[in-house]
Amino acid sequence: MLQPDSGLYEAAYRRCSRRKYVPQPMFEQDYATLAVLADRIQEAVPNLRIVLSQTGAEQIFQSRHGYGFIAGSKSFMALIVKGDEVQDLVRLGYYGQWMVLEATKLGLGTCWAAGTFNRSSAVNVLSLDIGEKLICVSPLGEASPEKSIIEKTMALLVGNKKRKKIEEIYIGTDIDKLLPWQRTALDCARVSPSAINLQPWRFICNNDRMRIKAAPGKTYEGTVPVDCGIAMFQFAVGAKHEGIHGIWTAAPDPFLAEFVPDAPIRRTDIAKKAGE
Numbered sequence: 001m002l003q004p005d006s007g008l009y010e011a012a013y014r015r016c017s018r019r020k021y022v023p024q025p026m027f028e029q030d031y032a033t034l035a036v037l038a039d040r041i042q043e044a045v046p047n048l049r050i051v052l053s054q055t056g057a058e059q060i061f062q063s064r065h066g067y068g069f070i071a072g073s074k075s076f077m078a079l080i081v082k083g084d085e086v087q088d089l090v091r092l093g094y095y096g097q098w099m100v101l102e103a104t105k106l107g108l109g110t111c112w113a114a115g116t117f118n119r120s121s122a123v124n125v126l127s128l129d130i131g132e133k134l135i136c137v138s139p140l141g142e143a144s145p146e147k148s149i150i151e152k153t154m155a156l157l158v159g160n161k162k163r164k165k166i167e168e169i170y171i172g173t174d175i176d177k178l179l180p181w182q183r184t185a186l187d188c189a190r191v192s193p194s195a196i197n198l199q200p201w202r203f204i205c206n207n208d209r210m211r212i213k214a215a216p217g218k219t220y221e222g223t224v225p226v227d228c229g230i231a232m233f234q235f236a237v238g239a240k241h242e243g244i245h246g247i248w249t250a251a252p253d254p255f256l257a258e259f260v261p262d263a264p265i266r267r268t269d270i271a272k273k274a275g276e
Contacts, residue, residue: 001094001248002044004233009241011104012188012234018109018143021072025054026141030106031075034140037102041095048092050099051078051126057139060122061113070111073139077103077110078122082132086220090256092135093229094248097192100138101237109143112136112193112230114223135226163190164199172204181242182210185259188238194227201231210235210259211251220256228256235259 031054038050057073079096081088100110114136122134166186167175178186186203194200200218204211212232218224232248236259239246244261251258 001091001232001236002041003245003247004098004237004240005102006240007105008098008101008237009188011101012237013191015101015104015110015193017111017193018139018147019070019111020144020147021070021074021109021139022142022144023072024074024142026075026108028054030103030108030140033106034077034099034102037099041098045091045095047082047088048095049080049082049132050095051080052076052140053078053125056125057141059125060117060137061139062118062121069116070113070139072144073141075140077138077140078126078134079136079138080126080128080132080134082129086225086256089135089225090229090232093226094233095229096136096138096226097230097233101233103138103140107142108140110138110140112138114195114226163197166190169199169202170204171202174205178205181239181244184242185210185235185238185244188241189231189235192227192231192234194230195223198227199231200224201228203235206258208261211255212257212259213255225256232257232259 031052034052038052042048042050054075057076060076061070061073077099079092081092100112103110117137119134122137126134128134166183169190170178170186182205189201189203192199200215201212202215212228214220214224214228236246236248239259246259246261248257248259
């Protein structure tokens with residue numbers, strides 16, 4: 001997987017789901033910036049298609065009353081995959097969150113939606129190729145200064161549910177030995193968005209590396225792989241914020257992936273740097 005760009009750490013903490021928008025398309029300059037990133041990602045991941053559109057969101061989000069209802073949005077992003085493997089969905093979550101955080105940097109509102117949109121209308125708007133599957137969509141635009149009743153309700157029911165502490169998402173017995181960069185990366189992963197805030201990921205160290213797997217009782221079905229991919233991206237963002245560059249690679253079952261720093265990180269090196 002590609003390493004994230006710099007400058008996304010603050011966006012990872014600032015970003016929140018928004019469901020009410022100022023009814024106007026996103027600016028052309030913002031569209032162009034996101035399109036460059038989408039092209040770069042698709043070149044690296046050919047079976048992932050990222051569709052950006054300044055119009056058409058009304059059709060996708062129409063007639064969806066209740067949780068996830070999105071109002072006012074004109075522009076949207078759609079994440080489409082060609083493949084049935086779990087890793088396809090993991091990559092979709094990873095690179096989709098990259099797009100979301102880039103949009104956040106630009107000042108745009110977003111909202112991950114996997115089932116709370118008009119799927120038949122979306123398929124018609126997007127003209128899917130044979131073998132392609134629409135997995136998620138997100139509105140893109142200026143969020144309304146005033147939150148909708150639905151947003152306020154969801155903040156009470158789901159949005160305000162406390163994120164798990166690092167001690168709850170890390171399953172190793174050596175948590176007191178985590179390096180500072182690992183704690184920063186885990187905290188950044190901890191605040192990742194997930195379906196109804198279930199946070200279905202767990203991490204564990206493998207020497208200087210970090211592995212991720214589904215939480216106990218969770219299978220790699222539904223949105224779990226996508227959610228784990230989102231957390232993996234935010235972990236990489238947190239690591240990069242601490243000066244640790246690395247990539248996620250394959251890992252043995254039951255793990256989804258393993259984060260590998262570009263160079264071995266020795267605890268003596270960390271201690272020496274801290275004493276400078």
